[in-house]
Amino acid sequence: MAVLDRSLESSPAESSARVPVGSILHDWVVTADHKKLGLMYIASGLVFFLVAGVMASMMRIQLALPQNDFLGPNTFNRLMTMHGTTMVFFVGMPMFFGFANYVVPLQIGARDLAFPRLNAFGFWMFLFGGVLLYFSALGSEGLYGAGSTPDVGWFAYAPLTSRTFSRGNATDYWILGILLSSVGSTATAINLVTTVATMRCPGMTLGRMPLFVWILWVDAILVLFVLSPLTAAQVMLLFDRFLGAHFFDTQAGGSAVLWQHFFWFFGHPEVYVLILPAFAIASEVIPVFSRKPLFGYPIMVAATICIGMISMSVWVHHMFVVGLEPGANTFFAASTMAIAVPTGIKIFNWLGTMWGGRIRFRVPMLWCTAFLLEFVLAGLTGVILATVPIDWQLSDSYFVVAHFHFVLIGGLLFNIFAAIYYWFPKATGRMLDEGLGRKHFFWFVLGFNLTFLPMHVPGLLGMPRRIYTYMPGRGWDAWNLVVTIGVAVQAIGILYFLWNVISSLRDGEPAGDDPWDGWTLEWATTSPPPEYNFEEIPTVRSRRPLWDLKHPEDPDWRWE
């Protein structure tokens, strides 16, 4: 292959700008290309994130002062439900599938996913599910005649969701929106499992798969196991509401606790479904910027599998206060705490990777470094909650809200940002601006800590979650005000980010094939990669094929 300079003017990204918009749109809508679908997942995830973020900001304005009347109870409850539902199902999930779609085939040296059309189907199911959910704002006849979005909380405890207590169609929209998008997610998970199992390039044994691929593979398998129980539970609820069935009808002997079991059997693994991609990203970014291979690769794989398996046996920790037997509480306390061990292994192995490296603190690495600290704090509050008697105090309080925003933002979102900065050059051919990136990082991390660190305190002082207002004088006022101010600071960060994306798309610095001096296969093709990814399917001999080429005197395959 000739080593020639490529002038940007003739790159495909540029030339497509001259094609009419309608035709571009058509290209994206009918595509079966994993890269385009991946980008669409990520883009729609970002849009949903902004929407849900704005909803969160409105809730925070309402809560800034005691007995504020910026929002009424119904509006607040709807925003709360839509914020949580959106963030979990329409931000976290598409980010997982987006990065999996985009990166996995490139990293395993494949041309596409195993079932490209099924992939498109999965994406559109996800998107239309979300659209249906949001259509409730117009289409659902609420109690007061106006349209109303669902207002039962993101885990929709029975019997609040029964026809008796939730009239109108709002709850039906919630069920259907999630049900349909889950079908899409299951399809995509099947696709990913199959792709990784069967389409790795020659030489890429399981032991040579990049850890990113490993973790997402485990994650997709986890989705197979836990998403259909949610689907089943939603179907039951649908039967209750439309056919008069009694699954969760407490008046006819049905059980409210059964719904909780079904929901959390999905719900807990779901949070690991969300966090595993974050782990995957960190496992990719930290080594590259520390200039060392990942410390303890085999044990990292083992820890991932352990997390996947244990996560299916801990769901009752969301139910410590429903009054189960002490034996059950004890067992699930043990299994929940056990998960700290494989997670700890991961943390320490990332630290081990950084130790002795030559760390380049570019923006992706900044996010991952911040993630390490924030996530440990978040995990530790998780362990505090797993201590059952303490959970009796703190369950359903703002301490829990602080815990899960710490994991979801400090853990998941930070890494999503890292991934966006890391792979943006690959996907667009242009770098994101480093200076703006640092501003984004600084403001967002500051705002995040200003918001969610103080949020632990009202929880410890007895403030329950999901309240639209509270009485003055309970010791919560000042804390809530600080929390709300923090959101404004976060918003500044987000605005820098948006500006960065928009301006860099138009005139960012050209990236070249391999801007980070990376080691996995995606950096061996162009940025953006051609539709077929590689002219020739590569062959690999180690976990870091590009290292082998860059350091023929000291290749990895001599050691692995």
Added chain:
Amino acid sequence: MSARRDDDRGSIRMPAPTAWPMLLAAGICLGFGGLVTNAIVTATGAVLAVIAAWGWIREVLPVQHLEEVALRPAALRAKDVRPSTARVDHLEVGQDGHRMRLPIEIHPWTAGLTGGLIGAGVMALVAAAIGVAGYGSPWYPINLLAATVMPSLSQAGTKELSAFDPTAFGIASVIHLLASLLVGALYGLILPLVPRRHALIGGLVAPLFWTGLLWAVLGVLNPALNGRIEWPAFVLSQVAFGVAVGWFVSRSEKIATLQDVSLAARAGIEASGLGKGRDEA
């Protein structure tokens, strides 16, 4: 990485773009959307779904519809990955060995675990002796340990605590064994990292350290034990444990030969440059 070279082709076949999956999704969503809007929506959705499903089937059967994607001109292809100019540092090691496990003679698991078992026995003996000496019953310390998880025992008086209780015995044994084995394993792993004075560190410093920790938290962990414990005797039993494990672990390996070896080697670091690599993959 090396590329598999086929004859240079002008194009690669990729699945053709198709709208059917999107339309099927739209159909299904409309179909269900009718539940909350209008039956007409359901009907439209169902029709759309059937048509789209058929369209999709025609797309892949009998042969899937592929599209020729022209290869990019050579100038626009990825550049070859070239050797880097950066030199790679290597860890300094005092002696040669195999990368996978350094030093070769260590059997950390077995040594640590056996040590833990021995320590468990020694500690149990010491504790039982103290129990007999102080309260005339070997079961006394055992019951106290079991009180960690058995609230009934934590309220019990000295008389109940001196009696044999099979449940308490079972629970205490499990806790005792588990903790001993884990700490033993830890000894097996960590002591070799320390260049010298294994007996002192393992036998005295470490037990004193965790006794101090225990002292701080025992009130919460096991109030019953906390109320009745005699610290000197407790420290004695811990030190007995530490000495036993430390002695066994340090005896079972030839630690002395490692004193001039770098920490990296003692820690069993796996790195390029340490030991010999494979020549051909």
Added chain:
Amino acid sequence: MNPGSPVHAIPDMFQPVSAPAEAIRQLWWLVGGISIGILLVVGGILWWCATHFRARPGEDREPPQVYGSNQIEFAWTIVPVLIVLVLFLATARTIYDVQAMVPPKDALEVTVVGHQWWWEIRYPGLGVVTANELHVPASVPGARRPTFLTLESADVIHSFWVPQLAGKTDVVPARRNRMWVEPTETGTFLGQCAEFCGTQHANMLLRVVVDSPADFAAWVEAQKRPAVADPRVAVGRAVFESTACVSCHTVAGTGADGTFGPDLTHLMSRATIASGAADNAPDRLRAWIVDPHAIKPGALMPAMKLPDDQVDAVTAYLSTLR
């Protein structure tokens, strides 16, 4: 009610006055301490890495390629296992300590029924029914008297939470949960419903008044009496009894025996109305009867649309129900 008892405005779990809450605070120090320790260790290592292993600009060298170390990896597996073991043992014991408690013979039995969005409180042994304000006796040395609560729900899931007394327990329809408190200090302690239960979840507040044993006995006596019948407010009473009020509210000694809303027999003995949404002051009471939704939007009591004079009369009548 005992006016002298202090109101503890901050429902702070770190100022427990009852056995289960006390046990939890102790556990907190253990778990919190360990957590802070771990955080410091990880933070320290991270700090060290960030300061000592930064790439210096312009340096064209790669660091030693270290792949891992069995010893070190095992070590940082076992240490967390040990820590988890300790945490687990402490957790297990406290769970049994609290959950396996058997009511002593002279324990006070109370049934708390959660409604959308208020609390019904019954003392089955004493024949007392009240709402939103739970009175319990203080447990004094020598005559310990814990209170055992049976939790039931009339509609959806609620959760009973008064942090200074005990952890929360959910109130689940078609299920009877139990919990207990044993306060050792008198005073009023605040809490609120902690499980999302619909529109007015936020205003489903709870007050627990811990009385000295003597005060408690006096309170019980007062609550057992039927409602006072003050002839001066006979008009208001007549209005009350001839409107739909009676189909939802009970006033012992009158024809009013509805159970959909709170028992009003001794309304004036309570410090707040509508489950803490408003103070129990005459103007608030009047406002409530005129339009409950102005105070508690979405509350399940309809605005009765009574003419002004009738509202005044009813308010006057209710104000006599001490």
Added chain:
Amino acid sequence: MSTATAAVPGGLEEATGPLGEDRKGRVGMASLIIAEISFFAVFIVAYLFYLGKSATGPQPGEVLKTPVVATICLLASSVTIAIALRALRAGSLGGFRLWWLATILLGAGFLVATALEWHELIWERGLTIATNLFGTTFYSLVGFHALHVTLGLCMLTFVLVAALRGRLHPEDAERTEILSWYWHFVDAVWIAVFCVVYLTAR
């Protein structure tokens, strides 16, 4: 899909991994079956959880008859589909059509039996999905199974039509076998349903 394109040079199938891209149909179907198993598991758990908890009648023991014929039909269809596949591999398209048709008929027989059972339960015993917890859990579980049988039958019929029109060749055995996995899975679910619903009712 894969066999059909095997002849196309330079297509997707080139990226052969250790498990082989020609296995992707199998892996995909196995994944789908995993997801389906956990779907049914939830309905089974719900059925068992509510067994005997119905506040009002009818109880399973009073109305359920052991569906012997239906069960035999479905179990037999698993055998016939295997024979059909063997015939296809051996290149005997005639045999394939015959046994495949038998499979479809047996499956349809099962559906008819279920329909009759439901007819009796609904119209004579007055048990609907809204009657009590038993009705709720029974119709959902058995109904979802029947739905899967129906879907399976549709796909089987599709293949039969292709075979009758001469579009099916021995090279398609792989794809057809993957379809048969689905059918076996449906059969296995029935065994579970049979044990959980009908055996406990006796």
